[in-house]
Amino acid sequence: MEFVAPVLNYTLLSPMLILLGGALIGVLVEAFVSKALRPITQLSITLGSLVLALVQVWRIRNEQSMTAAMGSVIIDGPAVLMQASIIIISIISVFLIADTEHFTALAAALPGSDEERHALQTGNQVTEVYPLTLFAVAGMLLFPISSDLITLFVALEMLSLPLYLMAGLSRRRRLASQEAALKYFLLGAFSSAFFLFGAAFLYGYSSSITFAGIRNAVVGGAGNDVFLLIGIAFLSVGLLFKVGAFPFHAWSPDVYQGAPTPVTAFMAAATKVAAFGAMLRIFYTSFANAQWSWSPMLVVIAIVTMLFGSLVAIAQRDVKRMLAYSSIAHAGFLLSGVIALNKAGLEASIFYLFAYGVATVGGFAIVTLVRDSAGEVTDLNRWKGLGKRSPWVATAFAIFLLSFAGIPLTSGFIGKFAIFSAAYENGATSVVIAGVLSSAIAAFFYIRVIVLMFFTDPVEDGTSVEIPSGLTSIAVIFSLVITIALGVFPAPVLNFISDLATFIR
Amino acid sequence: MVDLALAVGQTQTPEAVMFWILAPLTVAAALGMLLVKKAVHSAILMASVMINLAFFYIAQDALFLGIVQIVVYTGAVMMLFLFILMLVGVDSSDSLTETITGLRPIAITAAVGFGGLMVSLLGRATLGRGAVGLESANSNGNVKGLAKLLFSTYVWPFEVVSALLITAALGAMVLAHHQRIQTRPTQRQLSTQRFRGKSLANAAGLPGPGVFARHNAVDVPALLPDGTPAQNSINATLEARGDMLNSGVFELGKVDTSAGEEK
Amino acid sequence: MNSLTLLMLLPIIGSIAVAATPKANETLTKQVALATTVVVAVATIAMAVNFERDNVDLQFVEKYSWIPSFGINFALGIDGMALVLILMSTVLAPIVVLAGWNEAHGGRWSVKVFYVLILVLETMMIGVFAATDVFLFYVIFEAMLIPVYFLIGGYGTGQRSAAAVKFLIYSLFGGLLMLASIIALHVMSGNQGGHTFDLAALSQLQMSSTTQNFLFLGFFIAFAIKAPLWPLHTWLPDAAESATPGTSVLLLGVLDKVGTFGMIRYCLTLFPDASKTFTPMILVLAVISIVYGAFLAIGQRDLKRLIAFTSISHFGFITMGIFAMTSQGHSGAVLYMFNHGFSTAALFLVGGWMISRRGSSTIADFGGLQRVTPVMAWSFFLAGMSSLALPGMSSFVSEFLVLVGTFTRYPVHAVIATFGIVLAALYILIPVQKALHGPTTPGNENLSDLNLREKIAIAPVIAIIIALGFYPAPLLKVINPASAHVIAQMGFTDPAPTNGDK
C-alpha cells in the first residue's frame, strides 16, 4: 500500500484547465484591475480562454483515454464532441453576456435603493459573471466526461453553483431574478440530494464508484437489483432535473423567466448539452445492460415530457416562459435519444444538442433585443407587429422558431429526424409517435409567435427593438448561420460526429 | 437483507446498543426539525442529528469522517446557518399552517409512500455477496487510507473542488459585498451638508426613541411636539426587522384625555 | 446532364435579382420576376421537348450525395407524370405573376418580398415533383409551406393570418405523420442493406402488412390533407378565401397537386399492398369528396370559398382516378391534375379581378357583369365551363377518363361520382347567374373590363384549356407510359370488357 504519485494527462485535461485558469485570472482581475478596464479585460480573458479551450479540444479530438485523470475522466469521441458543443455555445452566449444592460450594477444593493441608482449611474458592472461563466463552463466540460460518481457530483455542483448565482443578477426585475436564483438553488440542491442518494445505492450495489465498475456489476448481475434500481432511479432524478424533464421540470419556466436573458440562454443551451452528455454516457455505458429496467421509465417520462411541454407552451403569454416549456418538450425529444441506446441515438443526440443549443442561444439573443424603456419586453402580446418594425430581427427569430419546430432546411429538422430514427430503430415506436404528435402541438405555438410578429399590427406602446450591438449581432448571426447550415448541409457535421461518436468503456 | 449482517467482532453488541439508543433520537430530532416553529430550534435539532451521525460514522470505522462531521460540518457549517438565522431574525417563527391548498396531504402521502416503499424495498434487497467490513481497508489507519485515495485516485475531483470553493467565495462576494462606489464623506462634509440641507429640522441631530412617548423603549418612536410619532427616532435595523411598534398607538390624539375633565 | 438542378436554380437566381432591385422601383421588381418565370417556363418547355415520352424510366436523372450518413441524396429525375406537373407549375407561374401584377400592394411587406417568395416557391414546386429521394421530397414538401404561409398571411385579405395558421398547422400535422413513416422507412432500409431514401430501393423493402398499413397511412393522411380529401379539407376554403388570387392558384393549382402526386408516386410505389387494402376506404372518401365538395360549393356565398369547394370535389375525382387502378383512371387523374391547375387558375384569376374591382367577394354583391365587363364575364364563364367539365374543355377529357376508368372496376363509385357533374352544373351556373347575369346591380355599373395585361394573362390559360380539350394527345402520350408503368408495378391490368356477361 505504497502511495503512488498521481499522473494527470494535462493535454487531455487542458480545456478544463484553461478555463479554470482563465477564471482564476478573472478573479484576480476583479481584485487588481480598475473598474473601467474590467469589462473589456474580462471579456478578452473569457473569450480567449474559451477559444483556446476549443482549439485544445480540436487538437485532442482523436485521443482516447480512460486514465487522463487517474480514471476520473474519460476522453473519447463523444467527450470531445460534447465539450466542443458546450464551448461553442458558451462562446456565443458570452457575446450576449458581454452586452451591456443585462446584469445588475451592484448585486448587493437593494432593489430600488439609492445605492443601486448610484451604481447604475456610475456604470458599475458585475464583471464577476465572466469568471463565474468560466467556472460553469469548466463544470459543464467535466460533467459529460466524468467517469466516476464523485467527479460527476463535483462537476454537477460546479456547473450549478455559478448558474444559481448568475440567475439572480438581473438588472431589471431584480426581485424576480432573485426569486429565480432562490428557486433554482433550492430545487437544484434538493435534486442533487436525490442524485447523491442514488449514487450511494449504486455504490452499494456495485461496490465501485466508477462507471466501469458499475457496468461490470450490472453485467455480472449478482443478487437482485433493488439497489441498482433505486440507484438508477435517484441518479436519474438528479439528471432529469438538470435537463428539465417532467416532473422534475418545474424550476425551468420560473428560472428561465427570472434570470437575466443571457444567462437563460447560456444555461438553457449549455446545461442541456452537459446534462444530456452525462446522461448519455452513464446510460450508454454503465446501465446499458440493465436497459430493461430503465427504458420503460424513460419512455414514459419522455412521452409525458414532450406532451406536457408542448401543451403548456401553448398557453404561455411570456416569450421566455414559452421557450422554457419548449425546452421541456425538447428535453423529451432528447430523451428518446437516450432510450435509443445505439450509435445512431448517440450521434443524433449530439447533433440535436448542438443544433438545439445554438438555436436556443440565438432565440434568447433576439429576446434581449426586444425592449422598452423598462428593459426587455417578454410579454408576447407586445411582440405584435415586430416583423413590421424590425423585419430582420423578426425573421431571425422566426427561423429559430422554425428550427425548434423542426421545419425542414433548419437544423432542428435534421436533429428531430435523426433522433426519432434512432429511437424507432430501437423499437421505441411509442416515443416516436408521441414525438411526432407533440411536434404538431408544438408547431402551433411557434407559429403563433410568428403570426404575432408578422401578421398582427403593431401596438404603439413603446416596444422597440434595440439596434443590436455588435456583440449581440455576432451572437445572432453566428447562431443563424449554424442553424441554417446544419439544416441545409448537415453532412460534414454528421460525418464528423459519426466518426467520433463511440463511447469507450 | 440478511446477507448484510456483519460479523463486526466484539464491537457488535455495543454498536447495537448505541444504534438503538441514538437512532430513535436522531429520527426524533429530524422529525422535530419539521415540527418546531422556530428556525433556530430547527437548527439546533439539525446539529444534534449531525452529531449523532458523527457517532454512527465513527461506529462504522469512519473515524476521520466522524471527526470532520463534528468539527467542520456541525461546527462550521451549522454555525454559518445559525449566523444567517441571526441575521434574518432569530426569533421569527414559522407558522406551521399550510397555506398552499392540498400540498400537505400530497406531501404526506408522497412521503409516507416514498419512505414506506424505500424501507420495504430495502427489506427485499440482497447483495449476493457478504459484507466485508473495513478492517483491511483501515489497516493503515483510516486517515491514511482516505488520504491515499484522495491524493491519488481522486486527485482530479479534489483539485476541481478547489475551483468550487473559489466559486462559492466569489458568489458570496458578488451577492454580499457592497463596493464603495463613492468616497465616504468626511465629518466636515457631513456637518456642512446637515446645515445646508433644505430643512434645519435635523440639524441638531435625530430625536431619541421614546421621547415624549408613553413608553420609552427603544422600539417606541419619539413623539414630536405636535404629537405625531417621529419615525426617524427608531434604529433602522429594528425597523427593518419589523420589531418597531406601531407608532400610531402612541399618538396623543388617541390617548384618552376625557378622564381629566370628569369630576 | 443536370438540367433539373439548373431549372430549380433559375427561380432562385431570379429571386436574388428581385431582391437586388431598388425598393422604389416596383415595376422593375415585377418585370424581373416576370422575366424569370417566363424564362423558367420556356426552359421547362424546352425540357419537355427533349423528353423521351415512350421511355418509362426516370429521365433527366441526377444524384448528388447530400447527407451520406443517412443515405440521403439530392436525387432528381422525372417521368411523364412529373414532367406534366412541372410543366403546369412553371407555365402557371408567369401567368400568376402577370395576372396578379398589383396583388402585392395590399400586403404587409414590400412588393419585393412577395416576388421573392413566389420565386422561391417556384423552385420548390419544381423540386417537389422532380425529387426521387423520399427525404428530399419530404424536405421540399414541408419547406414549401413556409413561403405559402407568408404569402397567405402577408398578402391575403380578411382573416388572413388565421387562415394561414390553419393551413400551416394542418399541413404540418400531416407532414409530421409522414415524417414518422419516413423514419420507419429509414430504419427499415438500414436494417435491410443500408440506409437509403432512393425511391426505387425503398419500394423493394420487405415489411409486414401491418407495418405497411401504418406507414401507408402516415403518407396518405399527409397527402389527403394536402389534396384535401373529405374530411380533412376544412383548411382549404379558409386559405383560399384569404389568399390573394395568385397565391390561391399556386396553392390549389400546384401545391395541392403534390398531395395527389404523392399518392401515386409514394403511396402506390412504396406500399402497393397497403394501397390495395385501403383502396375501398379511399374510394369512398373520394366519392364523398366529390359530392360533398359540390354540395358545399353550391351552398357558398363567397366566391373564393366556392371555388375552393369545387376544388375539393375535383380532388375527389383525382383521388378516385388514382385508386381505381386502371390505366384510364390513372392517366385521367394525372391529366386532371394538369387541367385542374389551369381551370382553377382561370377561375381564381378572373374571380380575383372581379373581386378586386368590386371590392367584395360575396357573390350576391355582383350582378349583370356580362353587360358591363363582357370580356371578364366571358373569361369567368369559360373558366366555369372548364370547371364543370364541359366537353371541349380539357377537364372533360380527364374527368371522363377518370369516370370511365373507375367504372370498369368500381361501377357504383363511378355512378355516384357522375352525379357530381349535375351538381357541377349547379355550382358553376349559380354564381354565373348571380354575378354575370341579371340586371346590373348598383355598385357594378362602373366596373372596368379587363385591361391588356389581364387579357394577356388569361388568354393562354383559356387557350390551353380549350386546346387540350380537343387535342389532349400531347399530354396523354407523355402521361400514359408513366401511368401504365405504375399500374403494372402494382400488379393490375385493366379489366377486360365483360361483354356484358355480368
Add this chain to the structure above:
Amino acid sequence: MTTSNSLVYLIALPLLGATILLLAGRRADKWGHILGTLMSASAFAVGLYQLSQMLGRSNEARPVTQKLFEWISVGTFNVDAGLLLDQLSICFVLLITGVGTLIHIYSISYMSHDHDRRRFFAYLNLFIAAMLLLVLGNSYLNLYVGWEGVGLASYLLIGFWNQKPAYATASKKAFVMNRIGDMGLSFAIMIAFATLGTVSFEGIKAASGTASTAALTAIGIMLLVAATGKSAQFPLQAWLGDAMAGPTPVSALIHAATMVTAGVYLITRSNFIFDAAPTAQLLVVIVGAITLLFGALIGTAKDDIKKALAASTMSQIGYMILGAGLGPVGYAFAIMHLLTHGFFKAGMFLGAGSVMHGMNDEVNMRKYGALRKFMPITFATFGLGYLAILGVPPFAGFYSKDMIIETAFNSGGSKGIILGTVTLLGAGITAFYMTRVMILTFTGKARWDEEAHPHESPLLMWLPMVVLAVGSVSSGFLLSRGDALVNWLSPLFAEHGEHSELMKPIVVSGLALAMVAIGVAIAFLKYSRQEVAAVAPEDVSVFTKIARQDLMQDRFNEAVFMRTGQQLTQVLVKTDEAVIDGAVRGVGRLALGSGSILRGMQTGFVRSYAALILIGAALLIAAIWVVVQ
C-alpha cells in the same frame, strides 16, 4: 367505307364563324350577322355537296368517314376525333344547316334592333357547329361533345336576354336538366366501354351481336335517359317551356327543329342496341307515349303562344320517340316525322316570332286576335304549318304522323292497341290546341293592348317563313313518295319482318282525320263561338289549372328535388362548419385548454415544485417496488 377530307368543314365553318364573332367583339357588330349567315349557308352548301356525292354512290358506299386525329387514347380506351356521315346524319345535316340558315336570315331582321345581334349570331353559329358535331360524331363520346355543346349553345341562347332574372333562371334550368340527361349518356358510354370495350358506333354495333341483353338494356335505358333530357321527354321535359325565354328564332331552330330532336337521333342511331334490348325499347315507347299526351295536354292550357308551341313540340317529339321505340319499322317514320316537324314547327315558331314582332313582343294569345288581316303572310305560312301538324292530307304531317300511328297500331297485341289509341288521342288533342292557337291569334276580335300596331314583318323575316311553309306542304309527300326516306335509311337499320296488320292504312288515316275533326270542332265551339277573355279566366276546372302548371311537373321537381337539395346543401354547409371544422377547432381548443389546465401546476411556490419532484421520485420507487414484487 368511304373517307372524306371535307366533312370537317361542316363543323369548322360555323365554328370559325362563332369564334371570329366572339373574339372580334364589338368590332364585328357591323358585319357579324352577315358572316354568321354566310357560315351557316356555306355549311349547308357543303352538306348539299356531300349529299350529291352520296347520291352518286351505292348504298353500301354511302357512309363517309373522316378521322381528324386521335383524341383520347389510354390503354384500350381509344377514341378518335372522327366523323361519320351516313344516310341518317345527312338528313340531319341538311335539316340543321338548311333550317339553320333560314333562321339566320330571319334573325338578321328579327334581331336587328338588338344591341347584341352579333353575339346572337355567334351563338347560333356555335349551335350549328355543335349540333353538326352531334350528328356527325362517329362514336358516343364524340356525340357527347356535340350533345353538351348544343346544351351550352341552348343555354347561351335561352339566356340571351339574361338581364331578366327569370330568363337567366330558365337558361340555368335548361342546362341543369340537360345535364341530368347527359349523365345518362355518360353512364351509357361507361357501361358500353366496360362491357363491350369500345364506344364507337361501329364497334358497339359489331359487339352488340354477342353482348348480353342485360348490358345492352342498361345501355339502352341510359341512352333513353339522355334522350329524355335533350328532347324534353317525360320526366325531364320541364325545361322546354321555360326555354321559350330565348329569342323566337332560337325556339324555332333549337327548341323545335333540331336540338330537341337529338334524342330521336340518338335512339335511331343506337338502333342496334335497342333492337337487341326489348325492355329498353319498351321503355322508349312508354316515354314517347306519355310525353305525347303530356305535351298535348299542356298545350291545351297555355296562353303564351310560344309555350303552346313548345308543348306541341314536346308532344310531337313524343311521337318521334314512340316511333323510334317501335323498332326497325318505326325508325324511318320517326326520322320522317322529325324532318317534317322540323319544317312546320320551325315555320310556326317563326310565324309566332313574326306575330310578336308585330305585337311589341306580346306573347299572350289572349291579347291577339284578328291578326289575319294585318299579317297575311304570317297567317298563310302559319296556317300551312297548322294544317301540316294536324296531319291533314296532303300536308307533311299527314304522311309522317299517320305512319307512326299506323305503326303503333300494328306493333302487335294489346301494346299496339294502347299505343295506337294514345297516338290517335294525341292527334285529336293536337288538333284542338293548334286550332285554339289559330283562332286566338288570327281570327275573332282584336284584344290588343293600346299601343299595339300590328304589321306584317319585313322580307327577311317572311321569306324564311315562306320557304318553311313550302317545306311543310311538300316535304311529307316528297319523302314518302315511293318510300324514298325509308329506302334511303334502310341500310342502317335491321331488316324487319312484315307485321300482321291490325288496321289498314286507310282506316288509320280515317280514324286520325276523324279525331282531328273532333278536336278542331271542339276548339271552334269553345273559342270561336264564345268571347275570348283578354285575361285568362281564373274560374276554370282543376284540370285546366293543372295543365297550366305543366301538369305540376315543376311543382313536383321543386318540392322533391330542389327543396330537398337546397336543404341538404344548407345542412351540409352547417355541418361542415360546425361538425368537421368544429372537430378540428375542438382539437385546437382541447390542446389549448389542457395547456391552460396543466399550466396551473406551475403555482410559483417552490415547495409545490419540490413536492412534484418528491412525487416523481415516489412514483419511480413505486414502479421499482412493482417490478421487484
Add this chain to the structure above:
Amino acid sequence: MDAANYLYLAALLFTIGAVGVVVRRNAIVVFMCIELMLNAANLAFVTFSRINGDLNGQVVAFFTMVVAACEVVVGLAIIVTIYRSRRSASVDDASLLKR
C-alpha cells in the same frame, strides 16, 4: 447488529428531509432539510463503504461535505440577498414567477 439498519435510518432521514423541504416555509429551514438529505446520503455511503470493505464511500462522503459547504455558502448568500430585498425568508413569498 445488521448494517442494514443504518440504511433504514438513512432512508428515513432522507424522507424526513424531503418532506421538510416540502412542508417548511422558512428558506433556511428548507435548506437545512436539504442538508439533512445530504447527510442521509452520506450515512448511506459510509454504511456501504463498510459493507463493501473499501474506502471509496468515505471519500465520497468527504467530498459531499466539502461540496455541501460550498453549496451552503452560495445558498445562504442567495437567501440573505432575497431576504434583504423582500424582508422575508419565506419561500412562499417568492412566487412572482408562476404559471
